Amino acid sequence: MRTFQQVNPLRTYLRTIRQEGKTIGFVPTMGALHEGHLHLARRAKGDCDIVVMSIFVNPTQFGPNEDFEAYPRDLNRDLALASHANVDAIFSPDLEEIYPTGNETIVDVPNLGCLLEGAARPTHFRGVATVVTKLLNIIQPDNAYFGQKDYQQLLVIERLTRDLHLTAKILSVPTVREPDGLALSSRNVYLTSEERKAATVLSRCLQHAQERVTAGATDPQILSQEILAMLAGEPLANVDYAVLVNPDTLEPVTSLAGGITLLALAVRFGKTRLIDNALLVPEGVALPKNRVGRGA
């Protein structure tokens, strides 16, 4: 596995790869790798000749009171895991390599980016959109892989890629879960054992919602109340949002019938804020290619 800290040597390496007619898959991460990231890498390796993974804790997507400083960092562990997943090259740049003149140029998708996560974290998606645009320009991959767990992030990146005419194909990969349903997240390490147990309520809400929609439920208000009641039944859970929205626009839906609805959850357990989501699919409706309902 090759490792690069700087843009120019990485570009030289990738130019050679391209001249050999090989395809490049890209997996952006902030490190603290877990099975979800490795799942992205294996999917990329299945599709492409060469897999490049970036490891960069991007400061501009953290708010002033968020966990940028505390975010888990262990490069040697990440390198070992990436190598084991057959990643071909790691790009772990310094701040100055990605933000050469500071944070002067920004990329933003303000309408999509101000909803849900954006309402709680107003500069988050601007930071995500900016760093992903930079990384896609540096690496110019054929495909780039993003987890469906960060659904809104995926939507923002699909939108900016299309709008800015970037050439990469954006592919989404199902959320990877623990046996008890908890979605994998680098932030799960913050949970106490009691919070860890309480956090399974997220996945139970998603499962309940899918069962109700499969059984023919059509009223988003009733389902929303059921979900809020389930969350209220868990004393350690503090709800940021639990909403049923259109999966393309993130606007609230008026019916669960006839189309797919996104159930998006953001819930705090102690100091740790977790998100999860599922696409709720009525009987007889097909999921769009490149999306799954709740994740494996």
Add this chain to the structure above:
Amino acid sequence: MRTFQQVNPLRTYLRTIRQEGKTIGFVPTMGALHEGHLHLARRAKGDCDIVVMSIFVNPTQFGPNEDFEAYPRDLNRDLALASHANVDAIFSPDLEEIYPTGNETIVDVPNLGCLLEGAARPTHFRGVATVVTKLLNIIQPDNAYFGQKDYQQLLVIERLTRDLHLTAKILSVPTVREPDGLALSSRNVYLTSEERKAATVLSRCLQHAQERVTAGATDPQILSQEILAMLAGEPLANVDYAVLVNPDTLEPVTSLAGGITLLALAVRFGKTRLIDNALLVPEGVALPKNRVGRGA
């Protein structure tokens, strides 16, 4: 000369060009071509194997009360002029081709973009930065050429190209002037013959400023007063700004000695707003490569 209205056929054409090992020069324009644009095209042709010119009147860089609707458009005339200047390919897309989902994704350089022109036209550079990012991603040229007349635009584009890690090299080309000194602009056609005559005061101000700096003037306040007095002496001129600023940051300078100062002018003649600028160079100071003082 090839002409393209759509991204995909243009990209197919450019892929072939690249596979032949040829270099690509890009000249973005809003049409209404004049000798300044053709100068850019000839410079590009001197440097590169193939020259692509875009002709696209970009709505997002016009303010709500500006001249988007009235902006001069004559594609057939532009095609004839471009062909005569040995442009190899024209890209004249529809709005939907450049803004496929509306104006959802924006690129902005807010600190540089809010000064001077940005103070008078608050969304202007966001529109410029967004469309130029799209065009550079579509065409992926080796070099892209911009006129030094739109100095702040040039600075914004240099900044975003570096920050977003775009691969194009940004080259600036001197302002082209009429024999009496008036900088060429597509908006000059709006001027009445009296306004046209009055507008030569801009170039006279630039020339005066350079003479004073060459002669050893060091106080920006004194020079600024002299320039405002020259502009006040022209009854048809209404000054938006006339400032002496650092050519990299656009912040006001405290001395004209020891380094290069940008004199930037924005003046209305009737309903027509013209801009012009010069880099003022003290004796013994060298201009940076890729910049000229006042333009040919």
